Amino acid sequence: MARPISASHDLRRDEILNVAAACFARQSYPATSMNHIAAECGTSKARLYHYYESKEAMLFDLLDRYTQKLLVIIGQVEARAQRRALDERATLHELIRAFLHEYETSATRHAALLGSTHFLGEQQREVILDRQRDIVAAVTRFLCRAYPDRLNARNQTAVAMTLFGMINWTFTWLRPAGPLSYAAFAEEVIGLLDGGLGRVA
Structure with a gap:
């Protein structure tokens, strides 16, 4: 009988992924070695291989978990919107937040x-x-429902990618301790959408 994986094993994987993500962001994925990650984790490379067979396996687990989490967030927003009887535009705003x-x-x-x-x-x-x-398809649906008079088959992809362009690269410039918080920036994005897409065509 196979030995069950303990909760501490999963917690340790989360810690390793946090360190790996920081290494990849700081010095790029190609420039990061298993030795680098092991050193940052305060462990040996041999111990690291107990959790991940390769750096690529680590990257995949990192991205697999993160993209699943983003899809869960979409589902959670939809569920909350139904419970609170939010209209389509307010639901989109909640998703951006x-x-x-x-x-x-x-x-x-x-x-x-x-x-x-x-x-x-x-x-x-x-x-x-x-x-x-x-994720893109879901956000596009949210946008189309929120602004049905402004989006159509011709422009919906461009508008969706414009929204992602506004929010996806915040990690390069938006700092939590800076003059503009993430929460405040969310309201700026919502204001831009309503001021543009929300205007009468």
């Missing part, structure tokens, strides 16, 4: 998603890319 709340504490993971996915093997890369497509 939820994404930026997550980005605030997941900056290094988000950096890995945007900058390191192409280092995965083909099959694993497709898993992550499919999740990203699902």
Whole structure:
């Protein structure tokens, strides 16, 4: 009978992934070695291999967990919107707030998603890319429902990618201790959408 994996094993994996994400963000995925990650974790490379068979396996687990979490956030926002009887525009606004709340504490993971996915093997890369497509498709649906008079088959992809362009790269410039918080920036994004897409066509 196989020995069950303990809760501490999963917690240790989370710690390793946090360190790996920080290393990838600081010095890039190619420049980070298992030795680097082991040293940052305060352990040996041999011990690290107890949890992950390779750096690529670590990257995949990191991105797999993170993209699943983003999809969970989408589902949670939809469920809360139904419970609170929010209209479509308010639901989109809640999604933007939820994404930026997550980005605030997941900056290094988000950096890995945007900058390191192409280092995965083909099959694993497709898993992550499919999740990203699902996220984009979901956000596009939220936008189309929120602004039905402004979005159509011709412009909906461009508008969705414009929204992602506004929020996805915050890890490069937006600092929690800076003059603008993530929560305040979410309201700026919402204001820009309502001021543009929300105006009468």
